[in-house]
Amino acid sequence: MAKTQYxxxxxxxxxxxxxxxxxxxxxxxxxxxxxxxxxxxxxRGIEYMGMKRNAIQTLYLSERICGICSISHPYAxxxxxxxxLGIEAPPRAQYIRxxxxxxxxxxxxxxxxxxxxxxxxxxxLLFWTWKGRERLLDILELLTGNRIxxxxxxxxxxxxxxxxxxxxxxxxxxxxxxxxxxEMKDVFLSDPxxxxxxxxxxxLSKKMALELNAVGPVARAAGVxxxxxxxxxxxxxxxxxVRAVVPQDIVGEARGDAYDITMxxxxxxxxxLDIIEYCIDELPEGKxxxxxxxxxxxxxxxxxxxxxxxxxxxxxxxxxxYLKFDGKMDGPSVWKVIAPSYNNINTWAPLLLxxxxxxxxxxxxxxxxxxxxxxRIAVVRDEDGRIIDPATLHRKAVEKTRKLREExxxxx
Amino acid sequence: MTPETLVYAFTxxxxxxxxxxxxxxxxxxxxxxxxxxxxxxxxxxxxDVGKLLLKETVVPENAIAWIFNAMPIVxxxxxxxxxxxxxxxxxxxxxxxxxxxxxxxxxxxxxSLAMAIGGFASGSPFSSVGAQREMVLMMSYEMPLATVIIGxxxxxxxxxxxxxxxxxxxxxxxPLAAMGVLLLLVALLAVTPAELAKLPFDIxxxxxxxxxxxxxxxxxxxxxxxxLSDAVxxxxxxxxxxxxxxxxxxxxxxxxxLTGTAYYAVEALWFLFKVLVIxxxxxxxxxxSFARFxxxxxxxVFWVYVNIIALVxxxxxxxxx
Numbered sequence: 019m020a021k022t023q024y025x026x027x028x029x030x031x032x033x034x035x036x037x038x039x040x041x042x043x044x045x046x047x048x049x050x051x052x053x054x055x056x057x058x059x060x061x062r063g064i065e066y067m068g069m070k071r072n073a074i075q076t077l078y079l080s081e082r083i084c085g086i087c088s089i090s091h092p093y094a095x096x097x098x099x100x101x102x103l104g105i106e107a108p109p110r111a112q113y114i115r116x117x118x119x120x121x122x123x124x125x126x127x128x129x130x131x132x133x134x135x136x137x138x139x140x141x142x143l144l145f146w147t148w149k150g151r152e153r154l155l156d157i158l159e160l161l162t163g164n165r166i167x168x169x170x171x172x173x174x175x176x177x178x179x180x181x182x183x184x185x186x187x188x189x190x191x192x193x194x195x196x197x198x199x200x201e202m203k204d205v206f207l208s209d210p211x212x213x214x215x216x217x218x219x220x221x222l223s224k225k226m227a228l229e230l231n232a233v234g235p236v237a238r239a240a241g242v243x244x245x246x247x248x249x250x251x252x253x254x255x256x257x258x259x260v261r262a263v264v265p266q267d268i269v270g271e272a273r274g275d276a277y278d279i280t281m282x283x284x285x286x287x288x289x290x291l292d293i294i295e296y297c298i299d300e301l302p303e304g305k306x307x308x309x310x311x312x313x314x315x316x317x318x319x320x321x322x323x324x325x326x327x328x329x330x331x332x333x334x335x336x337x338x339x340y341l342k343f344d345g346k347m348d349g350p351s352v353w354k355v356i357a358p359s360y361n362n363i364n365t366w367a368p369l370l371l372x373x374x375x376x377x378x379x380x381x382x383x384x385x386x387x388x389x390x391x392x393x394r395i396a397v398v399r400d401e402d403g404r405i406i407d408p409a410t411l412h413r414k415a416v417e418k419t420r421k422l423r424e425e426x427x428x429x430x
Numbered sequence: 431m432t433p434e435t436l437v438y439a440f441t442x443x444x445x446x447x448x449x450x451x452x453x454x455x456x457x458x459x460x461x462x463x464x465x466x467x468x469x470x471x472x473x474x475x476x477x478d479v480g481k482l483l484l485k486e487t488v489v490p491e492n493a494i495a496w497i498f499n500a501m502p503i504v505x506x507x508x509x510x511x512x513x514x515x516x517x518x519x520x521x522x523x524x525x526x527x528x529x530x531x532x533x534x535x536x537x538x539x540x541x542s543l544a545m546a547i548g549g550f551a552s553g554s555p556f557s558s559v560g561a562q563r564e565m566v567l568m569m570s571y572e573m574p575l576a577t578v579i580i581g582x583x584x585x586x587x588x589x590x591x592x593x594x595x596x597x598x599x600x601x602x603x604x605p606l607a608a609m610g611v612l613l614l615l616v617a618l619l620a621v622t623p624a625e626l627a628k629l630p631f632d633i634x635x636x637x638x639x640x641x642x643x644x645x646x647x648x649x650x651x652x653x654x655x656x657x658l659s660d661a662v663x664x665x666x667x668x669x670x671x672x673x674x675x676x677x678x679x680x681x682x683x684x685x686x687x688l689t690g691t692a693y694y695a696v697e698a699l700w701f702l703f704k705v706l707v708i709x710x711x712x713x714x715x716x717x718x719s720f721a722r723f724x725x726x727x728x729x730x731v732f733w734v735y736v737n738i739i740a741l742v743x744x745x746x747x748x749x750x751x
Contacts, residue, residue, distance in 0.1 A: 024555040045559065048725060048726075137638045138721045139636065139637070139721050141465065142465045143721075145466055145467060146465070146466070211630065211720055211723065214724075215721055375639060375640065376636065376639050376724045377724075
């Protein structure tokens with residue numbers, strides 16, 4: 019008897035998805051036999067907008083790329099812009115940036131833990147973790163004035179200082195989260211149902227992680243020791259010996275499944291707390307901005323010709339920004355963003371194939387996908403700065419291929 | 431059929447719907463409090479039903495319309511009939527003598543079956559996956575449920591609920607059989623969330639996986655009927671557990687000498703209290719503290735663990751009687 023095949027459409031609107039993307043799965047009973055991931059439902063054109071504005075405006079625009087980690091993109095942006103402009107942030111500013119970056123990592127990880135619990139119907143855990151996360155948002159509000167979209171980074175520094183009175187609150191928070199994280203570890207890593215639902219689900223081998231270009235906790239859970247903070251240290255990370263958290267260091271082996279990724283995220287919270295503690299204790303004295311005058315900063319940008327690639331290890335993985343200043347405008351003439359979800363979504367199709375329908379939400383959630391991070395338009399300009407339309411771009415590509423073939427002597 | 435039976439037959443469903451919705455409201459509120467939320471007001475399920483009844487009833491284009499529309503009615507009718515078989519405290523069940531525990535077993539199955547058939551008839555892939563899961567789940571929990579009922583038949587030599595309710599099982603059974611009955615209680619409590627499609631066994635309706643599964647295509651009046659039958663079934667299942675395992679009357683515990691209206695009022699409130707405690711322990715607490723199982727894990731839980739518990743319980747009961 020031929021088995022009946024159903025076609026289960028997940029998305030663009032589905033309870034398991036918080037943002038639009040489409041997973042088309044053909045199922046036989048519970049088993050997925052064919053899968054197709056379609057992306058491109060969120061068009062915002064932020065890069066294009068950024069190229070029309072000055073660099074400071076673009077920096078705050080970059081905060082709006084991601085809905086949850088509002089510091090990942092500005093962090094990568096300031097690191098890149100400073101590299102391109104040849105300025106260095108004062109040490110105190112660097113430490114403050116690191117503290118805020120790590121606070122953000124903790125809140126993003128706790129948020130993910132809640133979301134993945136919700137995906138398997140464990141709503142009590144969702145409410146509990148999100149309640150525990152509130153304290154961190156309070157600290158972020160204390161330090162920056164906002165709970166989300168902090169607007170505190172600046173090219174060559176930060177805009178707000180950490181005062182003496184804040185330090186006690188941060189230290190209290192650190193001790194609170196040390197206890198809370200221990201409780202979370204006890205719950206997530208030893209709950210039998212959580213274990214039953216995540217062990218062996220979304221299992222990514224080290225080879226597959228490298229082939230599919232996975233980044234961040236997804237790659238680390240598969241045993242790949244990669245972390246921008248360890249490989250290309252910037253700001254305060256240069257003074258701290260940050261080691262990528264991989265499961266083989268914790269339990270001796272890396273299976274790369276959803277359970278391992280939970281473990282990696284839980285232990286990264288500990289690591290972030292250590293980094294914040296170090297930064298608070300060793301906070302250098304000094305000024306906050308390399309160029310405090312915005313007019314002077316914009317004038318410097320207008321004079322600068324140069325380009326740079328910078329990266330920041332966001333909670334989800336590496337965020338890479340490319341900036342080019344052409345010496346004519348006070349903003350970037352080219353701005354290109356690569357977000358971690360762009361790489362990690364590649365893992366969905368191979369992982370879903372052969373999995374069960376019940377695993378779809380966990381596979382979808384385990385990379386902590388962010389659609390608004392990775393859907394954007396690409397603008398290509400010619401030598402005179404005019405935007406090239408798709409037809410011309412296609413023609414030019416064909417011409418170039420033909421030219422290359424002629425040069426190399428390749429025949430059809 | 432006596433006029434008394436007719437009065438019962440009309441008042442019980444009305445009362446059943448009212449109590450079912452009130453208990454659902456309390457359940458939602460209690461669950462919210464357990465997870466540090468405020469939760470909806472207790473009358474919220476009434477508003478929900480009212481809203482659903484006002485909404486348009488949509489039938490999907492490729493659904494088999496008559497089956498799709500009939501199944502909510504079948505499910506609602508089954509849950510209403512179920513109520514008539516359960517003795518309400520010291521009152522006799524209205525349909526006493528017209529059926530017994532075996533009929534209850536079938537009526538409980540009929541509701542799940544109606545939902546599964548409705549899901550298949552809707553033609554939606556989510557509903558089809560949900561209906562398949564419901565069938566698998568039903569096959570898994572029917573065996574322990576039947577074992578529990580057989581256990582009672584072994585003790586009382588009868589399937590009649592009124593007989594069971596009038597003499598508490600703990601008095602009839604010897605020490606060995608009492609241990610067996612305790613195991614049967616555990617098995618029945620494990621089956622309860624699956625029977626009512628609540629976490630951790632709401633696999634057939636899994637919201638984040640298949641968008642409420644069998645109910646995905648239902649709306650308006652049809653969904654209201656499923657909602658009502660779900661509420662009534664929750665109350666009936668908890669009431670059944672009370673009747674089977676905790677039929678003690680308050681007057682017998684406290685040695686009160688009440689008569690007439692006072693007696694019936696006190697016993698009714700005592701019965702409702704017992705049902706509420708069972709409801710909150712077996713349904714609300716469980717659904718708040720577990721994650722959803724995968725279907726094959728749920729099957730394993732019932733076929734292996736719950737089945738072993740129920741069969742050992744049955745064996746002890748058989749040896750002890």
